[in-house]
Amino acid sequence: NSQLNGSYNFDNYIEGDCNRLARSAGYAVAAKPGTTSFNPLMVYGGVGLGKTHLVHAIGNHIKSTWPEKFVLYVSSEKFVNQFIESLKTNSVQDFANFYLLVDILIIDDVQFLSGKEKTQEMFFHIFNHLHQSGKQIVMTSDCAPPKLKGLEERLLSRFKWGLTADLQSPDFETRMAIIQKKMQADGIDIPNNVIEYLAYSVDTNVRELEGVLISLIAQSSLNRKEIDLELAKNALKHIIEDVETEVNLDFIQKTVAEYFDVTLDSLKAKTRKKEIVTARQVAMYFAKEFTSHSLKSIGYHFGGRDHSTVIHSVQTVSDLIDTDKKFKASIQELQKKFKVKTG
Ligand code: ADP
Ligand code: MG
Known part of the structure; x- marks a missing residue:
């Protein structure tokens, strides 16, 4: 049993700027396991960015081309637990023998091995053996290998033998x-x-x-x-x-519109009347300050303006705060409404 999730494949793994290198390296490995220079292949990136999906896709692809190959997917957590269990039951040799038989070892979230020295020693042993026998190793981690704290240097240096590719937030x-x-x-x-x-x-x-x-x-x-x-x-x-308990953008727009006595719609409209422009810029400024929306997203919510307009607005408001005491006071007053809400 390979422990692969059949629903994760390359077809449903959307390619984009954020994952192009990792995806194509993964595909190369899947097409020629163990024989490319991408051995090990290390894919790293933050939570929810598609590491697990990608490595299952690699495993499934290999399995469909070479059904006889022993492809194994294992989370590092499971690897650690199995190892500890084998220590307890005096079956460490069985544990090792099992892994030494694998043709393609996919080990997910290796940051989990951090600080677990005995397990790392075992993994080092398995890694060396598989690598020497031309078997493919695929790993994932939540950060770049040099930043993996609590992992032995000799293990980290092995990771550099192949290719390391990162996954970025999707564009x-x-x-x-x-x-x-x-x-x-x-x-x-x-x-x-x-x-x-x-x-x-x-x-x-x-x-x-x-x-x-x-x-x-x-x-x-x-x-x-x-x-x-x-x-x-x-x-x-x-x-x-x-x-996350953040103030939402609608709330900011509504509050700022009320404060400046303009309509909510006008914030999103094309009009360039002075008082509306000011209200709009202030609302954008708070959106930037109090929400996690990107500049692009903020622009979108203000009638489809582009991100440079948002940057300009934020800058204009910051400048006014520095130079205009009265303006600064009104910003501080408004700010309280949002701070209270964020708690
Ligand atoms: P990670 O292991 O990095 O935390 P996962 O691989 O579990 O992330 O991905 C989280 C979810 O997002 C999964 O359901 C996965 O199918 C989906 N996903 C991630 N990247 C993509 C992508 N490029 N195309 C399609 N679905 C994706
Ligand atoms: Mg994962």
Whole structure:
């Protein structure tokens, strides 16, 4: 039993700027395991960026080409637990022998080996043996190898023998493509403006994006409503308020509009009337300050302005705070409303 999850493959692993090198290195390894210079292949990146998916895709691809090869996926946590168990039951040799038989070893989240010296020693032994026999090793980690604290130097130096590739947070286009693909796979219709809205709003990681989609699908079926922008906003509020207690952008816009006595719509409109421009710039400034929205996302929520407009607004407001006492006082007053809410 290879412990591979058959639903993670290359077809449903969307390629983008954020993962291009890792994905193509993974594909090369899957096509020629053990015989490329990418041995070991080390993929690192933050939570929810697709490490586990990618390494399963490698394993599944190899398995489908060479059913007779012994491909093994194991989390480092499981590796550690199995090893400890073998110590307790005096079966360390069996443990080692099992791993020495593997043709392709995929070991996920090696940061988990940190500080576990005995296990590292065993892993070092297995690693050397497999590598010498031309067997492929694929690893993942949540940070770059030099930053892996508590891992032995001799192990870290082995990791450098092959290729290290990182996964970045998905860029906008990749997020769009991921949403499209997932909804398509589930046979669910989602209008383009909703895809765009979600891709702009959820810019942290793919897992969170999937969480929003799941909530959206659930709400759509519970309310027997087609997916639309309204439903998407709800799903998002649900997730974002759950994940972090931040003031949301709608609240900032509403509060600032009220304060400057302009309409909410005017903040998002094209109008360049002085008092509206000021209110809009102040709202953008607070959006930058109090939410985790990217500049791009903030611009989007202000009538589709681009990120350079947001930068300019934030700068203008900062300058005014420095030079205009009255303005500074009103900003401080407004700020209190958001601070209270963030708690
Ligand atoms: P990690 O192991 O880095 O924490 P996962 O591999 O578990 O992340 O990915 C989290 C979720 O996001 C999974 O459901 C995975 O299928 C999905 N995912 C990540 N990257 C992509 C991608 N490029 N294309 C499609 N789905 C992705
Ligand atoms: Mg993972």
